[in-house]
Amino acid sequence: MATVTVENLRKVFDGQERKVVALDDVSFAASGHTFVSIVGPSGCGKSTLLNILAGVETPSAGRVEITENGSRARVGYVFQAPRLLPWRSVMDNMLFVQGDHSQETVDRAARYLDMVGLGEHHKAWPGQLSGGMQQRVGIARAFSIEPDALLMDEPFSHLDAITARGLRRELYAMWQETKKTVLFVTHDVGEAVELSNRIVILAKGGKLRQDVQVDLPYPRDPADDKVALMKADVLRQFEELDLIAT
Amino acid sequence: MQTTAPSASATKAGLPLGTRLLRAVRSPRAARITFPIAVLLAWQLIAPLIPSRILPMPAEVAEEMWNLLRDGVIVEAFSVSLLRLAVGFAFALVVGTVLGIAMGVFPRVEAMLHDFVVVGLAFPYLIWGLLVAMWFGFDGKGPIIVVFIAALPYVMLNSAEGVRNVPKELRDMASAYGVPRGRVMRNLVLPSLSPFFFASLRYGLANGWKGLVLAEVFSATSGAGYTIESLADYGNFAGVIAVSFYFAIFSIIVERLVFGRLSTRVFRWRPSIAAEVTEMPETAQ
Numbered sequence: 001m002a003t004v005t006v007e008n009l010r011k012v013f014d015g016q017e018r019k020v021v022a023l024d025d026v027s028f029a030a031s032g033h034t035f036v037s038i039v040g041p042s043g044c045g046k047s048t049l050l051n052i053l054a055g056v057e058t059p060s061a062g063r064v065e066i067t068e069n070g071s072r073a074r075v076g077y078v079f080q081a082p083r084l085l086p087w088r089s090v091m092d093n094m095l096f097v098q099g100d101h102s103q104e105t106v107d108r109a110a111r112y113l114d115m116v117g118l119g120e121h122h123k124a125w126p127g128q129l130s131g132g133m134q135q136r137v138g139i140a141r142a143f144s145i146e147p148d149a150l151l152m153d154e155p156f157s158h159l160d161a162i163t164a165r166g167l168r169r170e171l172y173a174m175w176q177e178t179k180k181t182v183l184f185v186t187h188d189v190g191e192a193v194e195l196s197n198r199i200v201i202l203a204k205g206g207k208l209r210q211d212v213q214v215d216l217p218y219p220r221d222p223a224d225d226k227v228a229l230m231k232a233d234v235l236r237q238f239e240e241l242d243l244i245a246t
Numbered sequence: 247m248q249t250t251a252p253s254a255s256a257t258k259a260g261l262p263l264g265t266r267l268l269r270a271v272r273s274p275r276a277a278r279i280t281f282p283i284a285v286l287l288a289w290q291l292i293a294p295l296i297p298s299r300i301l302p303m304p305a306e307v308a309e310e311m312w313n314l315l316r317d318g319v320i321v322e323a324f325s326v327s328l329l330r331l332a333v334g335f336a337f338a339l340v341v342g343t344v345l346g347i348a349m350g351v352f353p354r355v356e357a358m359l360h361d362f363v364v365v366g367l368a369f370p371y372l373i374w375g376l377l378v379a380m381w382f383g384f385d386g387k388g389p390i391i392v393v394f395i396a397a398l399p400y401v402m403l404n405s406a407e408g409v410r411n412v413p414k415e416l417r418d419m420a421s422a423y424g425v426p427r428g429r430v431m432r433n434l435v436l437p438s439l440s441p442f443f444f445a446s447l448r449y450g451l452a453n454g455w456k457g458l459v460l461a462e463v464f465s466a467t468s469g470a471g472y473t474i475e476s477l478a479d480y481g482n483f484a485g486v487i488a489v490s491f492y493f494a495i496f497s498i499i500v501e502r503l504v505f506g507r508l509s510t511r512v513f514r515w516r517p518s519i520a521a522e523v524t525e526m527p528e529t530a531q
Contacts (some may be wrong), residue, residue: 054422075422083419087437087515096433097423127517144421 002066002073002148003031004053006122009062011048011206022048023206025062030198033179037192039234040202046185050077050151053183063231068148076142078152082134084126091122093155094141113137113142115168118121132163139167143174149181156191165222168195189238194220201237209241280378285393302484307346310488319500323473329460329468330386334393335454342398342446346405356406366399371457379465388465394455397450440512448505452497459493 022045030036038046039076051057054077066073077081084093094109095101113119116136118129126134135155142150153172156164172195173181187193192199193214200212212234220227261269269277286304293303315319348355349363375394378388412435420430462471470489476483 012494051418051422055424056418056422077419077422079419079422081415083415085416085433085437086355088433096420098424101428125515125517127515151422 001032003029004036004070004149004181004183005029005063005067005118006049006053007063009049009052010060011052012036012060013044015027017065021206023052024057024203025196026202026208027062028200028208028211030181030183032181034198035175035184035196036198036200037184037196038188038200038202039186039189039192041185041204042187044204045206046187047080047153048200049184049202050153050183057198060171066149074145076147076150078135078138078142078150078155079220080154080157082126082131082138084134084137086126088123089117090129093126093137094144095146097141099145099224109144110202111142112140115143115174118141132167135159135167136170137169139174146178147180149183150175152182152184154185154186157188158239164191169219171195174230176218183206189234190222190231192232193227201232201234201241203244206220210237212237247456251258260402284416285410293360299481299483302487306484307487307491310482311491314492315483318452319473320489323468323470323489324492324496327389327462327469327471330462331391331393331451331454331458334390334458336395337452338397338401338454339446339504341394342401343405344449346402346446347409349402349406350409363399363402366395367403369426371460372503375464378461382465384465384467386466386468389461389469389471392457392461393454397454400449400453403447404442405439408439411442412438444505444509444512451500 001240006029007027009026010021013020013022013195026045026049028036037048040046048057048132051191052059053066054075065076068074084090085096088096091106091109095106096115098105098109110122111120113122116132116139118136118140121129121133126137129137135158138156142152154170156167159167168191182196183194184196193216199212199214200208201212203209214230216226216230222228247283261341289370290304298306311320318395345355345359349355349359374392375388378391380389382391382510410464416438417430420434458469459471459474462469463475466472468492474486477489
């Protein structure tokens with residue numbers, strides 16, 4: 001079971017004129033079969049939080065850790081853009097991030113490509129696929145390393161509404177099947193309510209402002225009354241926290 | 247063309263022959279052939295009005311070209327020059343790639359070498375040609391050194407630029423997944439360098455070639471530059487133009503056969519090229 005720990009995390013970027021505080025004393029923890037959405041306005045440090053968790057950036061102060069039964073966990077990362085190697089085939093992109101290239105690994109990669117409906121496109125170059133298909137490769141790539149935890153940084157924000165909706169369903173199904181811990185950054189409150197059982201609200205200046213439990217049964221239909229009410233409720237909290245620019 | 251799809255040729259066949267011919271002649275592809283032919287025609291028309299020591303007739307030049315080919319002069323001259331080009335450029339490629347990558351990675355190296363590259367790009371080959379003639383005389387080393395000097399800054403510039411252009415978001419992706427360094431090098435760094443490596447090859451070779459020919463005028467007793475100079479010394483104007491045509495033909499052959507094919511192969515993943523590659527089985531029928 002994966003455990004995500006964030007303790008008194010602070011990140012300051014040295015800008016050209018002044019220092020920019022991206023994250024300010026953020027603490028939270030999540031573990032097991034949990035889907036945590038991190039919601040907030042642009043520039044509140046959401047992506048920085050994921051980058052620090054992924055080890056791409058280092059914290060200025062504080063501590064982050066993702067562990068699996070006490071040791072360092074394996075982490076998959078789905079980015080806002082697909083981030084595929086354009087000069088490598090879909091399959092080679094999948095293999096790029098694997099620990100080894102055994103037949104077993106290749107079969108596993110193929111299985112996850114099948115799962116996102118790209119079973120026929122192993123040999124295609126990313127440039128030959130649509131944006132939604134490329135993002136699917138990114139999702140399959142993250143799942144295919146069989147990670148203990150998944151980081152997702154607004155993975156559907158560049159896609160059209162219909163494609164995004166389909167991919168949300170696929171993601172939900174894969175999360176149910178694999179029982180991972182998911183940290184999902186989004187600025188879309190509706191998306192957060194539809195997918196997550198917990199919503200963390202970050203404010204501008206990188207302060208953690210609210211931790212909301214979403215106790216609604218899955219699967220959730222965004223058109224369902226309870227889901228809509230919950231969305232309205234979270235938005236009201238945004239209002240109360242004075243997070244909405246006027 | 248026989249390779250067009252059946253439906254397309256059916257509609258085309260419906261058009262009168264004249265219209266089809268006119269369309270073929272007007273197509274952008276045909277312009278590659280039709281324009282040079284038009285230039286030749288214009289030359290043929292204008293040449294009789296001008297004294298032949300200023301502008302020889304196309305037929306005279308063609309005859310000179312044939313003579314140069316038949317006597318083996320042109321093959322001999324180009325093979326000597328190409329060997330020099332290959333040696334000088336190979337050194338430039340190795341040294342320039344190493345220095346260029348160092349410039350891209352270390353700001354201090356960039357600061358040290360930047361002005362040398364800028365000067366190198368603009369420095370007249372004539373000066374290098376004269377200098378190597380004074381240093382090495384006519385023993386043939388001079389032109390090789392000029393090739394090296396002429397190509398080096400282009401290779402350095404493009405290698406440095408290539409290193410700076412390895413996409414950061416892909417690097418971050420690799421580091422988030424903990425991909426080992428060697429695999430990142432092979433699958434991410436080298437492929438993203440390849441357009442710049444191509445530019446290195448293309449501009450480095452082209453400028454090395456220009457420097458070479460000039461250096462051969464001053465400091466060699468063989469090669470393409472020497473050949474054109476001796477024809478000029480004899481006042482053989484048609485001969486000079488004939489050799490110039492060989493230069494032109496040579497660069498087109500290199501572009502089509504080497505660079506064109508190589509880049510289609512290396513960049514086959516690019517969307518426009520990828521489309522052509524996938525279409526190929528159909529058009530090959």
